[in-house]
Amino acid sequence: MAKKGLGYYIVVRALMIIPTILILYTIVFILLRILPGNPILAVVGTRNIPPEQLKHLEHLAGLDKPLIIQYFDYLWNVLHGNFGVTLASPMGVPVINYIATRFPATLELTIWGFTFSVIIGLVTGMIAALKRGSKIDTGMRIYSIVAYTLFIPWFGMILQYVFGVILGVLPTGGRIDPRISLQTITGLYVLDSILTGNIPALISSIKHLILPGLTLGIVLSGAYTRLVRNNMVDVLSMDFIRSYKARGIPRYKITWYALKNAFIPVITLMGLQFAILLGGAILTETTFSWPGMGTFIVDRIEYRDYNSIQGAIIFFAFFVAVISLIVDVIYALLDPRIKY
Amino acid sequence: MPGYLLEIRDLVVKYYTLTGVVRAVDHVSLKLKPGEWLSIVGESGCGKSTMAYSIVRLISPPGKIVGGKIIFDGRDLLGMSARDFRRILGREIGVVFQDPMTSLDPLRRIGDQIAEVYMTHLGMKKKEALEKAGEVLERVGIPRDKISAYPHQMSGGQRQRVAIAIAVALKPKLLIADEPTTALDVIVQDTIMDLLQSFKKEGTSILFITHDLALAAERSDRIAVMYAGKLVEEGPVEEIVDNPQHPYTRGLLKSVPDLWGPKKIESIPGYPPDLRSPPPGCRFHPRCRYADDRCRREEPVLRCLGEHCVACHKAGSSGVEG
Numbered sequence: 246m247a248k249k250g251l252g253y254y255i256v257v258r259a260l261m262i263i264p265t266i267l268i269l270y271t272i273v274f275i276l277l278r279i280l281p282g283n284p285i286l287a288v289v290g291t292r293n294i295p296p297e298q299l300k301h302l303e304h305l306a307g308l309d310k311p312l313i314i315q316y317f318d319y320l321w322n323v324l325h326g327n328f329g330v331t332l333a334s335p336m337g338v339p340v341i342n343y344i345a346t347r348f349p350a351t352l353e354l355t356i357w358g359f360t361f362s363v364i365i366g367l368v369t370g371m372i373a374a375l376k377r378g379s380k381i382d383t384g385m386r387i388y389s390i391v392a393y394t395l396f397i398p399w400f401g402m403i404l405q406y407v408f409g410v411i412l413g414v415l416p417t418g419g420r421i422d423p424r425i426s427l428q429t430i431t432g433l434y435v436l437d438s439i440l441t442g443n444i445p446a447l448i449s450s451i452k453h454l455i456l457p458g459l460t461l462g463i464v465l466s467g468a469y470t471r472l473v474r475n476n477m478v479d480v481l482s483m484d485f486i487r488s489y490k491a492r493g494i495p496r497y498k499i500t501w502y503a504l505k506n507a508f509i510p511v512i513t514l515m516g517l518q519f520a521i522l523l524g525g526a527i528l529t530e531t532t533f534s535w536p537g538m539g540t541f542i543v544d545r546i547e548y549r550d551y552n553s554i555q556g557a558i559i560f561f562a563f564f565v566a567v568i569s570l571i572v573d574v575i576y577a578l579l580d581p582r583i584k585y
Numbered sequence: 586m587p588g589y590l591l592e593i594r595d596l597v598v599k600y601y602t603l604t605g606v607v608r609a610v611d612h613v614s615l616k617l618k619p620g621e622w623l624s625i626v627g628e629s630g631c632g633k634s635t636m637a638y639s640i641v642r643l644i645s646p647p648g649k650i651v652g653g654k655i656i657f658d659g660r661d662l663l664g665m666s667a668r669d670f671r672r673i674l675g676r677e678i679g680v681v682f683q684d685p686m687t688s689l690d691p692l693r694r695i696g697d698q699i700a701e702v703y704m705t706h707l708g709m710k711k712k713e714a715l716e717k718a719g720e721v722l723e724r725v726g727i728p729r730d731k732i733s734a735y736p737h738q739m740s741g742g743q744r745q746r747v748a749i750a751i752a753v754a755l756k757p758k759l760l761i762a763d764e765p766t767t768a769l770d771v772i773v774q775d776t777i778m779d780l781l782q783s784f785k786k787e788g789t790s791i792l793f794i795t796h797d798l799a800l801a802a803e804r805s806d807r808i809a810v811m812y813a814g815k816l817v818e819e820g821p822v823e824e825i826v827d828n829p830q831h832p833y834t835r836g837l838l839k840s841v842p843d844l845w846g847p848k849k850i851e852s853i854p855g856y857p858p859d860l861r862s863p864p865p866g867c868r869f870h871p872r873c874r875y876a877d878d879r880c881r882r883e884e885p886v887l888r889c890l891g892e893h894c895v896a897c898h899k900a901g902s903s904g905v906e907g
């Protein structure tokens with residue numbers, strides 16, 4: 246019965262992705278048309294171009310059609326897996342080509358940032374809870390607030406300055422040393438280096454990931470520290486922890502059981518945090534010249550490249566929605582009390 | 586020295602709260618023989634749980650055991666290392682708590698939680714431990730196939746049976762039960778009491794904590810009555826029920842509805858004192874109708890006549906009417 250329930254739950258959650266993305270697309274579509282200018286004007290810039298040629302270019306890009314037609318045309322294309330072609334220089338390149346190289350970069354950064362944030366958050370939160378009321382607890386609380394309120398570009402620049410400029414131990418931009426050639430398979434450089442047994446590429450790509458990964462990770466970890474600490478304190482005062490003690494169960498095991506119970510609400514936060522990652526990734530990527538979806542979107546905004554921006558955002562939103570669906574399913578599987 | 590299983594000597598436990606020091610257990614001594622059922626009875630807040638948790642060293646800040654000794658089976662429980670103590674806990678002493686709804690881990694199957702004590706204390710492999718878990722489940726009256734159920738899939742009474750199963754899994758010498766039936770309805774209460782009694786028959790001593798003197802009287806060998814952190818009367822169950830000496834014990838008996846007070850049900854007037862600043866002299870004096878000047882000044886000591894002990898200036902000799 247539970248199995249059937251879970252399947253049903255997954256289908257319902259999956260169907261809910263459709264309206265979410267439709268709404269997001271609509272908002273992006275409207276915002277882009279409100280911005281002054283259009284892709285053609287952005288490319289032409291201040292050059293003088295005969296009006297009929299301008300008309301012709303706009304016609305080629307489909308910008309002379311009524312807005313409502315443009316809206317549904319693009320939607321129709323996306324439904325068929327076609328994200329359109331770029332509308333600004335270089336013109337006519339399928340947007341999916343950009344996504345194919347940019348998305349793995351963002352995914353790799355996101356995975357690292359996410360992993361850093363969860364590890365840092367769990368460790369700091371757990372220590373704070375176990376040392377509740379001590380100076381360590383206070384320190385962790387301050388950490389959580391400071392981390393939470395850090396502004397990514399500012400914090401990223403400090404890390405770049407300290408580790409890149411003063412200490413000179415870590416690169417401050419890019420994904421890999423340009424002199425190293427790496428055969429890409431998945432587009433995730435660390436994974437590709439391992440798959441192809443390319444040690445120099447592995448070292449270089451990890452080095453490049455540390456600073457942006459830490460920047461994103463630390464900023465996102467603040468929320469975890471706080472949540473893990475508070476949950477853990479709650480759980481540690483629960484009756485079943487006392488029962489475990491009264492059965493002579495070793496302390497480390499009890500701590501593990503407490504952590505598991507404290508972790509349940511954290512999983513929900515993980516789903517939510519993934520959505521925030523889009524914003525975090527844009528800021529981190531621009532700070533560290535990371536060639537991912539974030540920098541791509543920012544570049545393309547200058548060109549008013551409607552198709553690229555719409556495509557990138559829809560793709561990313563779809564990805565985030567799928568991840569949060571997976572997180573929810575994990576949550577449901579881990580907590581036997583959840584009823585679908 | 587006749588063989589006592591448990592000896593509590595002059596135990597003092599305090600809670601250091603922001604608003605003052607709570608003297609929750611104040612120089613209490615108790616003894617329990619092997620195979621005996623001793624009930625500790627008293628109103629809410631008189632220190633019963635504190636006393637029970639002291640035995641298993643579950644008093645945590647702001648609480649602190651500040652004095653006394655607890656000897657279990659010839660060993661000094663409060664003096665031993667945490668490691669040594671953990672070997673006794675769960676193996677030679679089992680504990681059942683009041684609220685079955687919260688005393689099991691919600692994320693783990695009950696079979697795993699039961700099996701864990703076999704694995705921890707006897708070093709059993711998981712498979713064998715689960716086998717034993719199934720046996721002990723059946724012993725407490727729950728079908729073996731519930732072994733893979735989660736706590737939330739069971740009723741309160743069933744969960745309390747599971748908690749008891751875990752506590753008695755290794756056939757402990759002592760079972761401490763802190764109001765194990767208070768959260769359950771009356772019919773379920775009775776079956777749980779039967780279950781506890783069946784373990785007593787197998788040789789387990791029982792330290793039973795309750796605010797319900799009638800419930801205690803049905804099953805106990807001996808009863809200890811606590812008031813405001815003090816032991817006020819203690820003795821064999823017949824003595825306590827038929828020949829109570831302390832006015833508080835009498836009050837408790839009279840407030841029992843159908844068994845001992847068929848004509849009029851009286852409850853004891855007033856409330857127990859604040860244990861941060863208990864009254865001087867006899868702590869019961871503000872509520873006692875026999876109280877006199879001496880009671881207000883001088884604290885009565887526990888005096889014993891045979892097995893029956895009582896702490897009241899007017900007990901035994903004269904004064905308190907029958």
Ligand SMILES: Nc1ncnc2c1ncn2[C@@H]1O[C@H](COP(=O)(O)OP(=O)(O)OP(=O)(O)O)[C@@H](O)[C@H]1O
Binds near residue numbers: 635
């Ligand atoms: N953690 C704590 N912090 C401060 N005071 C406490 C704490 N635990 C218990 N006390 C106080 O110690 C006294 C004895 O409490 P205890 O829980 O032992 O009583 P009890 O007889 O078990 O009562 P109940 O029937 O309500 O369970 C009470 O006055 C209570 O307020």
Ligand code: SF4
Binds near residue numbers: 885
């Ligand atoms: S000592 Fe005095 S006040 Fe206390 S119970 Fe006995 S008669 Fe009452």
Ligand SMILES: [Mg+2]
Binds near residue numbers: 634
């Ligand atoms: Mg209690």
